[in-house]
Amino acid sequence: MAPIYIFQYLIISLCVQAFGVFVYIVYYTDFLLPTQVLESKVYDYIIVGSGTAGSLIAHRLATETNYTFVVIEAGGASNPLYEIPILGPMLHGSPYDWQYETIPQENACLAMEGNKCKLTQGKIFGGSAKLNNMIHIRGNISHYVNWFHGAHSESYIRQQFDFIEDNIIQLNKLRFTSQLSDYILEAAKELGYEELNNEYKIGFGKPLVSQINGKRWATSDNVKQKHVLINTVVEKLLFKKNRCYGIQLVNKKLFARKGVILSAGAFNSPKILQLSGVGPAKLLQSLEIQLVQELPVGKNLQDHIGTGLDLVLFNYSLSINAFNFFNALHVYNYFSQGKGPLTTTGCEVVGFVSTKSDTQPDIELMVLPVGISADRGSHLRNILRINDEVWNNYFAKLFDKHASTILALILHTKSKGEVYIKSKNPYIPPLIDPKYFTDGEDVKILVTAVKMIKEFIQTEKMKSFGAYLNEIPFPGCEGHKFFSDSYLECYIRHLTLSVFHPIGTCSMGLPDNKNSVVDTSFKVIGLDNLYVVDASVLPTLPSSNINAAIAMMASVFFDSQIKRKNIGQCHKRQRCFINYLSKDMCLKGDILLHCV
Incomplete structure (x- = not known):
């Protein structure tokens, strides 16, 4: 790890520990x-x-x-x-x-310590x-x-x-979003999606919070x-x-x-x-x-589960990152006006799409402008329990990039x-045994959903913003052709994520x-x-x-x-x-x- 990243890790870890003590x-x-x-x-x-x-x-x-x-x-x-x-x-x-966790999963959570989500x-x-x-x-x-x-x-x-x-x-409406949110919405229009309202339909929009x-x-x-x-x-x-x-x-x-x-x-x-x-x-x-x-x-027991952490990369930092909280101006704006990056919910855009060319969506996409590699492993990696091999050989390699996430979630799991x-x-x-992916149909839907994420990244609007796909092979899936169906199934079974909707x-x-x-x-x-x-x-x-x-x-x-x-x-x-x-x-x- 380069000295600059070690320094960043130490600074963020110090702040995380201080807040933890508080x-x-x-x-x-x-x-x-x-x-x-x-x-x-x-x-x-x-x-x-x-x-x-x-x-x-x-x-x-x-x-x-x-x-x-x-x-x-x-x-x-x-x-x-x-x-x-x-x-x-x-x-x-x-x-x-x-601090609950699943029992060890046979078909999911393979990138987590003990196969527990x-x-x-x-x-x-x-x-x-x-x-x-x-x-x-x-x-x-x-x-x-x-x-x-x-x-x-x-x-x-x-x-x-x-x-x-x-x-x-x-x-209320979101009081702060990064540049990514507007580019995502323009990319959604480029792909033919309509603006989302507060109810159920296919489309994309900034949510009420x-x-x-x-x-x-x-x-x-x-x-x-x-x-x-x-x-x-x-x-x-x-x-x-x-x-x-x-x-x-x-x-x-x-x-x-x-x-x-x-x-x-x-x-x-x-x-x-x-x-x-x-x-x-x-x-x-x-x-x-x-x-x-x-x-x-x-x-x-059912849950909204998905995947896609740190799959969208940029060669420069967006207006929200792990260091926003240390900016005195942002702290002032929050306490004086209730504005700025400190008001971020972590999710700037939500989208509902169908993997089956249907009028009813079966996938939710949540746009998160900051990936878990942003804090250099000081907290986010630990709360998800990402194991050492995956962290060192995948997420730690992204420190010189700005990683974002379009999280793909299956709306109606059969498992x-x-x-x-x-x-x-x-x-x-x-x-707690959620039995994630015991029904193979859930995996198939998420495979299609991750391909949709790639479609977003490849739109003219997102490319003009400097977005590109993270092409580092996911640890444990190197034996599959990158982004093939078998690779994506392996990826999904390893990097299984709950958004805590049991x-x-x-x-x-x-x-x-x-x-x-x-x-x-x-x-x-x-x-x-x-x-x-x-x-x-x-x-x-x-x-x-x-x-x-x-x-x-x-x-x-x-x-x-x-x-x-x-x-x-x-x-x-x-x-x-x-x-x-x-x-x-x-x-x-x-x-x-x-x-x-």
């Missing part, structure tokens, strides 16, 4: 502080998990009902510095990340929305209608999106701290016959009058259910856990995995379907007072980043299962009058009422 100090200071004193042991609703779904439900409970509730969060509180978008990846692998999930007040790319895209509305098996119309779901986008979620004044924003920002118990692990749910009446914490129990709402995510919601006796009978019996309800909890506990101890991580492990469906864990009202089948509302209930992957779909589902749950039950309940000392025009209408019998 993170640990903040985390353990909060962790060691006296825990919040609960107002009660009994609440109308207990929400387990403060991610997008849990926090949205909590916010609407606080602002639209008189119900009492508490949010239980296993992770720590956030910090103003964590809201700087460019620092999002710095929390990956930190105490604010569950990293599965980042937020362990922080706000959940994974505090670590993600902040992208908000509705996706294909018709898919959501299918999830509910006709219980809700397309018009109703659009209304839900309209409501949360207008009243709950903070959405959940930011406010350039700062990361999450639904948890709407929730008051008094309603949240942080650094608190739920050990199990409490049942009396088929009714869930509360939760077990490390040294206390909390009780729910109307419902326990699991919103702990696609890995932790099934884990908590299984620890509580809800899941596959054979698994629970092997761990001597009393069976409460046999359901396919943990099955049907499905599972999540299951391996112990009765709630502090031991679950085993879903499906507590799938929604009709009660008589053998794959269903919750019904279309989000209630766990066969059990009362227990609901699951998070990414785990999505039976299939959305045709977009998943955060918008999760927020919509949480809003549907609130309206259909909580607000409807609260209808007709006015605040004390209030009277109800007939009023068909008010936004605050409630229903009592067949008469619309308004509380005043």
